[in-house]
Structures are given as C-alpha cells and as structure tokens.
Amino acid sequence: MSSRRPAWPWRLAAGLEAAALRLKPEDHYTVFRPEEVEFNETVSAICRQVERIRPSRAVIDSVSELRLLARDPLRYRREILALKQFFAGRNCTLLRLDDRASCGEHQLQSIMHGVLSLERLGQEYGVSRRRLSVVKLRGARFRDGQHDYSIENGGLHIYPRLVAAENRADHRNSVLSSGVCELDTLRGGGLYAGTSTLVMGPAGTGKSTVAGTYLLSANRQGLHAAAYIFEETRHTYLERMSAIGIGLQPEAEEGLLTIQQIDPAELSPGQFIQHIRDEVEQRAARVIVIDSLIGYLTAMPNERYLLLQFHELLSYLAERAVVSIIVAAQHGLIGAIQAPIDVSYLADSVILTRFFEAHGAIKKAVSVVKNRKAAHEETIR
Numbered sequence: 001m002s003s004r005r006p007a008w009p010w011r012l013a014a015g016l017e018a019a020a021l022r023l024k025p026e027d028h029y030t031v032f033r034p035e036e037v038e039f040n041e042t043v044s045a046i047c048r049q050v051e052r053i054r055p056s057r058a059v060i061d062s063v064s065e066l067r068l069l070a071r072d073p074l075r076y077r078r079e080i081l082a083l084k085q086f087f088a089g090r091n092c093t094l095l096r097l098d099d100r101a102s103c104g105e106h107q108l109q110s111i112m113h114g115v116l117s118l119e120r121l122g123q124e125y126g127v128s129r130r131r132l133s134v135v136k137l138r139g140a141r142f143r144d145g146q147h148d149y150s151i152e153n154g155g156l157h158i159y160p161r162l163v164a165a166e167n168r169a170d171h172r173n174s175v176l177s178s179g180v181c182e183l184d185t186l187r188g189g190g191l192y193a194g195t196s197t198l199v200m201g202p203a204g205t206g207k208s209t210v211a212g213t214y215l216l217s218a219n220r221q222g223l224h225a226a227a228y229i230f231e232e233t234r235h236t237y238l239e240r241m242s243a244i245g246i247g248l249q250p251e252a253e254e255g256l257l258t259i260q261q262i263d264p265a266e267l268s269p270g271q272f273i274q275h276i277r278d279e280v281e282q283r284a285a286r287v288i289v290i291d292s293l294i295g296y297l298t299a300m301p302n303e304r305y306l307l308l309q310f311h312e313l314l315s316y317l318a319e320r321a322v323v324s325i326i327v328a329a330q331h332g333l334i335g336a337i338q339a340p341i342d343v344s345y346l347a348d349s350v351i352l353t354r355f356f357e358a359h360g361a362i363k364k365a366v367s368v369v370k371n372r373k374a375a376h377e378e379t380i381r
Helices: 008-022 034-053 063-070 073-088 105-109 181-187 207-220 234-243 249-254 269-283 293-299 306-319
Strands: 057-061 093-097 114-121 129-137 147-152 155-159 196-202 224-229 257-261 285-291 323-330 349-358 361-371
Touching: 034 063, 034 073, 063 073, 073 093, 147 269, 155 269, 181 361, 196 207, 196 306, 207 224, 207 234, 207 285, 207 323, 207 349, 224 234, 224 269, 234 249, 234 257, 249 257, 257 269, 269 285, 269 306, 285 293, 293 306, 293 323, 306 323
Parallel strands: 057 093, 196 323, 196 349, 224 257, 224 285, 285 323
Antiparallel strands: 114 129, 129 147, 147 155, 349 361
C-alpha cells in the first residue's frame, strides 16, 4: 500500500479557485474594466445620435454623470476635449450643464468657449432670488456683473444689469407744470425733463398728493406717466386720489397712466428696474413716480448695494429725459424728524412737507430746500 496522499482534494481546490476567478466581473471583458466600457458606450451613443440627427444644438445634462463614469480626472478631461472636437466639426453648438458643487469645475471651464454661472439665493421671506453672470465668452463682448432672472411660463426672463451711460438720448428742454400756480411759483417753475425730485415728510403731510398732482398734470398735457406703489393697493390709491379731487381713474383706463402695485415679496431689484425700462422704452413714459423709496428699500432688505442700483436707475431716467418723482417718508410728527436713510443727494430738487401747530390746530407746511435747475423760493408756505 502506497503512503502518498490521494491527489483529488488538491485538484478540487485548484478547480474551485479557478472557478472563483472566472466569476470576477473584470473577467467578463477582455481588455477594459466595467467603468471604462460604460463610459465608452455612453459617449459612443451620444456621437451616434448626433451623426443620425445632425442637430444645430445639443445639450448634455449633465456632465457630472460623465465625470462619475470616467472616475479618472485625466481620462475625463481627455474625453471632454474629444467631444468638443467632435461637435466643432459638425456646426453644432454644444451646451454642457454641470453642478457647481461637483469637483473639477474649473478644469471643465478652462476648455469651454463660454461659461454661464447660475445661482439661487434664498430669502428669509418671499421668493428666492436668481442671478446669472457670464464668466467668459471667447471672441465676443458681454455684459459683465450679476443679472437677475426669473423662471416663468415660457422659460427664463433675464433682466440685464442697468448701465445708464448706454442709454443716452437727446434732452428736450420741456417743463412739466403741476397745474397748481402756487406750487410752481414755490419751486421756481415746473419740473424739467431729465430731473429727479424727492418729496420728503412725515406720514400724512401730503407727499403722495404732490406726486399725484404731477401725474394728473402730465396726463392733461398728453404725456404718458407711470406710478409704482409699494405701500398700498392700486384700488386704494386711485380711490384716495379721487377723494381729494385728483381723478386718475379715467386716465388709467385709457392707457395714459400706468398704476402698478408692487408686491415686495415677489420682486427682485433687477425685475423692478426692468418694469420701469419697459414703461419708458416701449410705452414712452415721460413721468415716473416711485411711492415710496422707503417701501422699496425695506422690501428688499437683503440686497447689497441697493442704493447704488437706485442711483443708476435715476441716472438712466435722466439720460432718457424722464421726470422722476420719489416719495420718501420720515419718522416723527412734530419736533425732531428723521429719515431712515439720507438720499437727498441723489435728487435734483427736494420738496419738504411738515406739520406745525397754530391756534390750537395742526397745519401743514411745504417748502423747497434744493433745486439745481432754477432759483426757488426760500419761504415756507
């Protein structure tokens, strides 16, 4: 009897080990690893579709999925460059969508002809604000900076950043009278085209009434006017004006006057400025009233450089020969009266309204403290 151990257990073990090796996923492919085959198949499928359809525009949504398939950053960049060359030879514009939070963002931007950056800013109250900026665009000029946009029915509505210097127009030396002889005398004449007037005072002193007087006078002279109301409804505003003899309802119905109630929780600064631009450029508005500036500022508390945007808006209206009237409320009734923010330096003229006590009654007074275009009365009426 032989003392050697039988060979079949060792052969069985070797066979089981070989079978286990054959069950590995890598052995299903002779050359590539699975992720390489999947990536190649995806890119090949894209190229086949382009060859078949021959589109003028194509969108890859999103390249972050291709980045996950490639795994290797170097291989990902190489394939993206290959795709770029593939589309360049077929007269097709390729849009690639990517998540800013993904890795390799700057690596992808370096090989693109153009880069658009979209961001969404959450607000403590109201809708979120969306902004767009052009990071680069080879071979073309573009508007730098942040531009507000909104997503609405029909797609994107973009509100380009306002640049007043690009909107120069020929000034007409026209003068808008208020229709009230005493007020025109106090101001040293009417409101000149291309100037801005700030009407300041505590609540109840008649600031909106002064602005409404100029709106009615503009309509009677055949000029289109627009008022943007922040602190009351459109219906209440028209009723209040009508109750004191300033009937704006007929003009509003005929289209000579635009009264727009602003919902501060649903509007961005860029969208508000675009409303005014449409009124001036499409409907030829010659008088713009903003009632009130404090409502405008408090409606957008998280916006930085809001006063700078407002200054650019007033400069734009001046370049378009538009008379702009801004209503600003002050705190207090009698005694120390302060404004929450000083914007008098932005206006060409300032009309100041006040309360005072006389003979056991509260009276109202009006004066002009600044007028760059003409000499004004220094009296208090």
